[in-house]
Amino acid sequence: MAVERFLGTTAQRAFIATIAFQAIVVLVMVGIAFGRVEAATDTSKRPEYKTLPCYLALFGLAEVFELLMAFDALKLRNIIQLAGILAFHLALVVFAALQVHEARSALVFKTGNPCTDLIGCDIPGSIWRRVEPFLITAPCVIAASWFVLIFYVRALFGEFGWAVFHVIGANPVTKTMYQWYQIMICLLKFDFFCFAGVTMQLLIVVLQQNTAEFGLTIVAIPIVLSLLIGCGIALKREIKWLMTASLILMLAAESYFIYKLVRFYEPSSAPQYATTRATLTTFTIVAFLLLFATFAVGLRCFADFDKGLAQAKIQDVPEKVIYSSAPSSPSAAERQSSYKGGAVLAPRISIE
Structure with a gap:
């Protein structure tokens, strides 16, 4: 059985193409909405108008981040990261839906019966009604692409499972340690995005x-x-003092997120967060939970240091494995397999 090269299968190419296509569509929709608001209003007059450029910037960051994570997962054959991308994509649906509510809060701020102003009212022809379809399209497109991604991830799971086998073998203990290592690396990457988003x-x-x-x-x-960054280096190189320092700093960072949550709802500061409170609260809670999970998994990975996994962490997955019909030397045919109970391997395994 072969371990295919990077982007060498239909499933890999389709996975990347789906993410890239939905990213383009979503950014175009949000960009059109932002452009219409800019053309119709003076965004410098009301701080609430900053919601839309922030929305656009966050989606730009999210889509670029997801695309880079997809390339990274395919390159490293990281099954855990593929599952993380699916969870992240689903979170984008929630985020996009929240932004529809927050954009309305920023653009509809006038009351009255009747409310007749096209800027500030929710009436036919108003600026809100003109951008609403584009904002609603974003979560719909992301949700539809999520189901497509699930279809291709199923194929990639089988493909990447064979690749991991070639890196760490069939030892169940080593396999478990390697899975925890992959989870930790994946969590660190998502921690970065959540912190950047907040x-x-x-x-x-x-x-x-x-x-x-x-x-x-x-x-x-x-x-x-x-x-x-320090935690990632310590984890890969199994540097104990750096890993210890990273875990201690994680606890300090948790207190920072708690402080921000208090500020969002404290009476003295709550008004300045009015138009972004829902998104900020969601991001901050997710960041807090992710960092807590990272700390817990980090302790688990720390316990696995010096147990023979260091080489597997820095070893590249072979691009392709093929079988030749004849051994290159007499001794090659007599080599024993470490995962077939000592059976003789008749054909020679060569790695391109």
Whole structure:
């Protein structure tokens, strides 16, 4: 059985094409909505109008991130990351649906009976009615593409299972340790996106540059990024002191997310988060839970250090495995298989 090369199968190419296509459609829809609001209003007059450019920036980040994660998962034959991408894609559906509500809150702010202004009212021909179809299209397209991705991921699971077998063999203990390692690496990547999403919303929509909270958010960026990168290096190279420091910093980062949640609903600061509270709360809670899961899985991976998995972490998956009809030397035919109970391998296995 062969381990196909990167993007060498229909399932791999279709998986990437589906993500790329839906990314283009969604960004075009959101871009049109943003353009119509920009053309019809002076976005500098109301802070709430910043919701749409932030929405566009977040979707741009999310779609680029998902595409990079897809290429990375296919290159590394990471089954766990494929499952993570499906979960992330489903979260995008929820995020897109939330943004429809928050965009309406930003664009419909006038009351009265009757409300006749095309800017600020929810009436036929208003700016909200003109952008609403494009905003609703986004979660619909993402949801439809999710079902397509599930179809191709099923095929990729079987393909990648064989690839992992060639890296770590059939030892069930080693296989379990390697799965926890893959989960940890995947969690670190999603931690980065959630933190970037929270930070982007805070800096674009909410915080004023002359406030202490703005400075605290800026300072937190390099600290959290260093934490995630350092943890990834420590995990792959099995550096114990660096892994210990990373786990301690994770607990400190958890307190930062708790602080932000309190700020969203504290009476003195709640008004400035009014138009983005739903999305910010969702992002922050998800980031908190992901980081907590990362800490727990990190402890599990730390316990597996120095147990023979280090080589598998840095070993590349072979691009393709083929069978030749004759051995290259007399001793090759006599080699024993470590996972077939010592049976002689008649054909020689060669890796291209």
